[in-house]
Amino acid sequence: MKIAPSILSADFARLGEEVKMVEAAGVDYIHIDVMDGNFVPNITFGPSVVASLRPITKLPLDVHLMIDAPEKYIADFAKAGSDIIMAHVEATPHIHRAVQMIKQEGVKAGVVLNPGTPIESIKYVLSQVDQILIMTVNPGFGGQSFIEETVAKIAELDQLRKENGYHYEIEVDGGIVPETAAKCKEAGADVFVAGSYIYGAEDPEARIQALREVLN
Ligand code: DX5
Ligand code: ZN
DSSP states (O other), X not given: OEEEXXXXXXXXXXXXXXXXXXXXXXXXXXXXXXXXXXXXXXXXXXXXXXXXXXXXXXXXXXXXXXXXSGGGGHHHHHHTTOSEEEEEGGGOSOHHHHHHHHHHTTOEEEEEEOTTOOGGGGGXXXXXXXXXXXXXXXXXXXXXXXXXXXXXXXXXXXXXXXXXXXOOEEEEESSOOHHHHHHHHHHTOOEXXXXXXXXXXXXXXXXXXXXXXXXX
């Protein structure tokens, strides 16, 4: 089981230290939420922030693109040092092309589904992706409540993986705390994004340990 703190809830004035702190606490990925103010009603950061973080951590950079027409920026995010790039199926009519482009850059490719989007929409890329991100809140903001209906989607993806021998990992994002992480794990999730639960705490290390306990 992998833990991926989302820097969306970090102190941006101390971003490097915030990343090093969770790395020292033994997390697996750094999750980077890219928002464009169009696909989602919030704006965060672009490739230059990824490039600035690249030399300060050995951890894989897990880049979640919440932007319209993600194809336009895949090369920029890859060159900035992303290890995994994920595009929302709702953000492009060309999700297959987006996956191809990410792979051509030599980066692991992922697709993302909003809570209301069915698995059917990614049926024909399931064999090609390295990671599938199931949004367990509506994207755009940290600190929202977990949407219970999404658990069935995780279980369905896990079932499809077993039946067809697909290699993707299932990541969950939004409202993750030990209780909801345990439900997602039970359903088949492998990678757990947590933003406010970790960075909003007085003792982020203790929160990472608490997550680790329910995931091991
Ligand atoms: C939401 C982002 C998440 C966010 C999760 O659009 O994709 O990664 O940081 O925040 P929490 O863990 O606070 O729900
Ligand atoms: Zn995210």
